[in-house]
Amino acid sequence: MLGTGTALSAGAFTPTLVRTFEGSREAVAWVGSLHAGLAFMAGPLSGVLADRFGYRNTIILGGVLASSGVALSACVTKLWMLYITYGIMGGIGVCFTYIPAVTLLGSYFHRWKYVAFSIASTGVGVGTLIMPQYIEWLLEEYGWRGAYLLTGGLMLQMVVCGVIMVDLPKPSPIITSNSKKVQPLSILTNWKFNLFLANNYLFNFGSLILFVFISDFAELQGLSRKQGSCLISVIGISNSLGRATNSLLGVFTWNRTILYIISCSLSGISICLINLPLACPNPCFFNLAISCAAYGLLFGIQLGNQAIVTDIISGVERLNSAFGISMLLNGVGAISGPPVAGLMYNVYGRFEPAFYIAGGSVILAGLILLPMLIGQDNSASSTKTSIGSLSDLNRLEVQSPPIHRSAIELYHRSLTSIPCKYASYRVLPDS
Structure with missing residues (x-):
């Protein structure tokens, strides 16, 4: 809610930044576009860090980076400085919190995994609903510098969310001679x-x-x-x-x-x-x-x-x-x-x-x-x-790299009703 809500609410700052820095709208647009774009583009880097240091630590790092970047935006004197603080630091920080959180969520649930994803995804809509009004109120009461500073402070709560998350142990992979x-x-x-x-x-x-x-x-x-x-x-x-x-x-x-x-x-x-x-x-x-x-x-x-x-x-x-x-x-x-x-x-x-x-x-x-x-x-x-047949499941064993046993079981538990060859029970669909 905080990360993506802030990213999609960057437009609330646009009119104020145009007036403050007397810059073209093309130049001001880079502030919000860098923030939102890097929230996507840093996904592969986020995955590497999560695999190396754990999802929890990556989320904490992202919260610190995003909060610091947005808060430091209150101190800028030139428009290009916002590209670095709000755009690059803030955008990458949001990615480091959002992507690992979504991935980690999938490991917490088995049968209700996709229901959990649906509930969690509503945070994007709620954030886009609340954050523009919060930013508008800050702009009226404290000006654009105060708005950036207090928004950065609020985003520090993402660190708290990371602290309470727990990485689950990774299951051992299946290795076959035909892999x-x-x-x-x-x-x-x-x-x-x-x-x-x-x-x-x-x-x-x-x-x-x-x-x-x-x-x-x-x-x-x-x-x-x-x-x-x-x-x-x-x-x-x-x-x-x-x-x-x-x-x-x-x-x-x-x-x-x-x-x-x-x-x-x-x-x-x-x-x-x-x-x-x-x-x-x-x-x-x-x-x-x-x-x-x-x-x-x-x-x-x-x-x-x-x-x-x-x-x-x-x-x-x-x-x-x-x-x-x-x-x-x-x-x-x-x-x-x-x-x-x-x-x-x-x-x-x-x-x-x-x-x-x-x-x-x-x-x-x-x-x-x-x-x-x-x-x-x-x-x-x-x-x-x-994946809708046993032949497709067999194809996974032949063509794919080592696959986690639990990943296959959970995937078929959620989506299909076919017997899972890696489990001793029949996998049932969600209902």
């Missing part, structure tokens, strides 16, 4: 995965434009700074509703790839609709809030299916490398989008072209995945897991 090592980059030969990477880049390219500039856009339309920050909160609460909606849709065994494509494309349309209130002589908060709510709802559904689609494409034996590479592309998109939008504002003097580019990018992110549906099995079973 073969899976090359980490072999997933890049999969054309569907390459389309998925393009989707990740385009979606974050457009989405971060909205998060970074929506408050600034609202102020330029005559709304108050508080109303601008409320728009980010609207996205946050509707995002949580979208995740809940996605859980309900999963009960009806919808094809998750189709659901992902539809929600992704429609969220791009909702970004384009933000420009429609400009046709009215007096744009009101309600009009913008409807568009932001629609985006947040669809964004929540899309994110709820992202991990599932990754698993469908890559398979469990290459899931870790697929996640790492996709996070890298997510980060590149998040970093590159807002500066491009700021440059377009400098050229045209208004945000309409930038929001149309953002919406078009997200729409294209969804449509680019349509070829994946060719020849796909749309049955209910195919939407649950990419």
